[in-house]
Amino acid sequence: MTIKIGILGYGNLGRGVECAIKHNPDMELAAVFTRRDPEDVHILTENVPVYPAAEAIDRKDDIDVLILCGGSATDLPKQTPEYAKYFNVVDSFDTHARIPEHFEAVDKAAGESGHTGLISAGWDPGMFSLSRMYANAVLPGGHDYTFWGRGVSQGHSDAIRRIDGVKDARQYTIPVESALEAVRSGSDPELTTRQKHTRECFVVAEEGADLARIEKEIVTMPNYFADYDTTVHFISQEELNRDHRGIPHGGFVIRTGKTGWNDENSHVIEYSLKLDSNPEFTASVIVAYARAVYRLNQEGQKGCKTVFDIAPAYLSPESGEELRKYLL
């Protein structure tokens, strides 16, 4: 018996979930739900239906876990609590500051309906959060550092595209190597925003646009670029399409701390990711947690969970016996 997954929203993340299901033989894609015209949505899996989002609830009995692949700004705060009334749900809600209220809303809906929900699966929040949490528990009184990149920031790329005279753009966030080294040395540096990351922009300008003005608008843009050392490269649309099509990302979570009666020994815990495809990796984490959510619900555990609340063994298709034998 396989775990039947539904996908709501078929963009990069939804397609990533579809690919991740292909890599997990104990799962199958049952249906895709879309707010677009289903006729216009061409999925990769053969013989799986695409339905209008409005029909999802009618098909709830065909689905063990519904994965919500919308955005955190406006989609998920509404969708996850709403669908938790009818489905076990997993989302990748990533607005860190609003996680507490999102958790409460999903917990209420899922608790009342007897379903299990998991919010904020992915890598940050997600795998990075786990690394922070384990490292904090093991080295109390230490220092945490998170660096992101080298990777594409969609939000920063969008901000550049909104500038007058810009046709297209791609922005990379890059951790500063010397800052990483300072952290790894255990010297507990205090790092400013500028010292931690640089930003590199590849911009396609419209014909005849004022490049100097565009560059100045980028590097002085508050919140997005003004606090960083930012480099701007003007390239052609062909170059952008050829060299910057991917959506790589990654980063580093480092915790340093002391042990010993007089704090005489130093330790460095480091977790890092180097990802060719941000949405596909995020989707891979989501799908592992969909397995856990299904099992927890089978055991009668209801309400909202996060990655902190789920024992690692629930993520794996292997038995406890096999895990102890081969991975412990």
Next chain:
Amino acid sequence: MTIKIGILGYGNLGRGVECAIKHNPDMELAAVFTRRDPEDVHILTENVPVYPAAEAIDRKDDIDVLILCGGSATDLPKQTPEYAKYFNVVDSFDTHARIPEHFEAVDKAAGESGHTGLISAGWDPGMFSLSRMYANAVLPGGHDYTFWGRGVSQGHSDAIRRIDGVKDARQYTIPVESALEAVRSGSDPELTTRQKHTRECFVVAEEGADLARIEKEIVTMPNYFADYDTTVHFISQEELNRDHRGIPHGGFVIRTGKTGWNDENSHVIEYSLKLDSNPEFTASVIVAYARAVYRLNQEGQKGCKTVFDIAPAYLSPESGEELRKYLL
């Protein structure tokens, strides 16, 4: 109310546990039990009693969790199941091949007595196992690599000390940088024992000993050194005491894997530790899991657990609300 910890066995690991308790204000050291004469055991914490190991069971009502700090070869296979009849227990059993039988023995004893046991806490097994397990769940079909070091191997140091003419020795296991780089590149290399680690030995010879013979005996020793590129340095006892007194260790767990409909995207997940003190870090992990064991037992969960069976939130003194707010 604090969690009252007992320590059985006061060597490097027991002392590390004592230091870790000092770093965790929700815990207190209740007693140390030793097989030596308690008069000869001088602990760091003031006003805490040291009792003969034989008296431990009489004092079971004073202790929430007993941490077993003996060795994996002969102590723990007997001690952990025996004491699980009377206490919640945590050990750092690290003979990977014998984990399944040790688990069964502890599970039976703890299950029958209504206690909770956790075996194989530490960093390998322990934090490294967690990294392997999460990464396997997220990237099915990938490749796992574990490298150890740079760090002191007690077993290999002991093996050198048993050679005729050797007064003292310290052996370091060192991962080969080019092998690490090959793994990180995602090329899925097949690595031999020799390609993964080198071994470096610092040896104090007895006066007039045949250094060439000692070196040859080391580098050709089956299982321990013959399969590695091994370097031998003869130094004085003073140099050994001055420069090689610490017990550093660490290592790297790396998993590489593919995602995408046609496996077109590669990902690298890496977890690493750089530890000044192997026993103190191991002890820090053990103490975090002692907190989890205490809580699970309070909830009525009995029997043997491993790090795979415990939701991360149980390790932290913070509430779920705080964890979601600050670490997710």
